[in-house]
Amino acid sequence: MLVRRETPDDIDAIRAVTAAAFRSAAHSAPPVDDSGEPGEATLVSWLRADPGWIPELSLVAVDGETVVGHVVCTRAYVDDRPALGLGPVSVLPDQQSSGVGSALMHAVLGAADAMDESLVGLLGEPAYYRRFGFVPASTIGIAAPDPAWGDYFQARTLTAYDGTTGSFRYAQPFDRLSP
Secondary structure, three states: EEEEEEEEEHHHHHHHHHHHHHHHOOOOOOOOOOOOOOOOHHHHHHHHOOOOOOOOOEEEEEEOOOEEEEEEEEEEEEEEEEEEEEEEEOOOHHOOOOOOHHHHHHHHHHHHOOOOOOOEEOOOHHHHHHHHHOEHHHHHOOOOHHHHHHHEEEEEEOOOOOOOEEEEEEEEHHHHHHO
């Protein structure tokens, strides 16, 4: 398996991987278009068209010529300070629990750190994301976009973190998903 930046040739495969990964997920977003695919599949397309898109932080895991996973970070903010919003993270169902997701997470966090980003926020399962250094965002003074998310909204500080606190705001396309 190789982790690399996405290319234009990967776009359809990324959508298929994201749809497959979230199709049976307990907390996936409902479809937002006529495709019937989980909202996360459309979200990636919306993010790609948004000014908050950071091409260097859209990574795929490939096995041979097949895209088996994808992760993306986009521009987010803590109050008016730049941060990153991570997600979605997608792995083909038959590749889950094989290290693909971990490889993608390590790669995107390393790339973000190398780019002098300061903080990454995400909504996800604390038991899973803890292994990558994420903590409940509230413990470092970062307020979730939705207070009901509680400890599921997490943050990971990077080398350039300067102690910024405040309210987290994802890239605008996240607001288009139904709660």
